[in-house]
Amino acid sequence: MSSNQVRPARPHTGVTEDGRRLAQVLTYTRRGSRMTARQSAAWERCRERWWIPDEAVDDPAFDVRSAFADPGAPLVVEIGSGVGEATAALAAARPSYNVLAVEVWQPGVAETFLRLEETGAENVRLLSIDAVWSTEHLLGERQVSELWTFFPDPWPKKRHHRRRLVNTSFARLAATRLVPGGVWRLATDWAEYAEQITSVLDAEPLLDSAYDGPAPRWAARPLTRFERRGIRAGREITDLTYRRTP
Numbered sequence: 001m002s003s004n005q006v007r008p009a010r011p012h013t014g015v016t017e018d019g020r021r022l023a024q025v026l027t028y029t030r031r032g033s034r035m036t037a038r039q040s041a042a043w044e045r046c047r048e049r050w051w052i053p054d055e056a057v058d059d060p061a062f063d064v065r066s067a068f069a070d071p072g073a074p075l076v077v078e079i080g081s082g083v084g085e086a087t088a089a090l091a092a093a094r095p096s097y098n099v100l101a102v103e104v105w106q107p108g109v110a111e112t113f114l115r116l117e118e119t120g121a122e123n124v125r126l127l128s129i130d131a132v133w134s135t136e137h138l139l140g141e142r143q144v145s146e147l148w149t150f151f152p153d154p155w156p157k158k159r160h161h162r163r164r165l166v167n168t169s170f171a172r173l174a175a176t177r178l179v180p181g182g183v184w185r186l187a188t189d190w191a192e193y194a195e196q197i198t199s200v201l202d203a204e205p206l207l208d209s210a211y212d213g214p215a216p217r218w219a220a221r222p223l224t225r226f227e228r229r230g231i232r233a234g235r236e237i238t239d240l241t242y243r244r245t246p
């Protein structure tokens with residue numbers, strides 16, 4: 001985005017002309033933001049080190065790459081990083097990449113700080129603004145080397161399907177943000193959502209499946225709480241990997 005364009009209002013801040021809160025279909029509901037004492041302490045201790053304040057993006061000149069110590073490093077974006085189990089481990093193993101973890105749930109961000117303190121990964125920044133909006137307004141075309149979406153909320157009830165992250169329009173948007181050859185790694189424990197993701201991404205001309213069908217489990221991806229919960233409930237885990245066309 002060029003510096004003279006005005007960025008539209010962030011979710012939860014837009015109002016209609018007559019002053020009502022703008023209605024938006026989001027892929028999450030605002031869960032409780034109450035934190036434990038340990039999380040609050042982590043929040044205070046770490047937010048300046050790893051977190052991008054919401055207001056920072058209101059500056060039309062804001063460039064997410066400049067939030068990292070090495071703005072020129074290849075960028076990985078993780079959408080819905082939860083408590084940061086994958087983020088902290090994967091980022092620590094990839095010090096030459098910048099990892100932008102987008103998570104709107106504050107206790108999850110604070111938990112991520114605790115994990116980052118353990119692994120010492122300095123190449124991570126967390127952003128707490130809707131990932132769909134952020135992908136559209138903060139990421140440039142061909143800027144993202146890898147996109148990770150592990151266990152996006154499945155919204156299993158049919159009337160909630162419109163809240164699912166991976167739909168036709170988001171697939172197009174995300175694909176445009178990937179560099180040619182860039183990779184989108186996904187995992188879900190909902191067979192029916194896996195089918196939806198597959199049919200949506202197979203239909204996107206800017207993406208090709210890296211495998212003939214589901215991907216093997218990405219060995220580097222840590223087993224998260226959500227994945228364990230899915231397995232305990234008898235659900236099958238599907239990994240999917242797509243690549244941006246040249």
Ligand SMILES: C[S@@+](CC[C@H](N)C(=O)[O-])C[C@H]1O[C@@H](n2cnc3c(N)ncnc32)[C@H](O)[C@@H]1O
Nearest residue numbers: 027028080081082103104130131150151224226
């Ligand atoms: C089911 S959890 C999975 C967390 C983590 N990826 C894992 O595997 O453990 C999905 C997470 O995505 C976050 N989320 C959903 N939609 C989002 C959005 N549009 N922007 C940012 N975070 C989002 C939720 O707050 C939640 O923490």
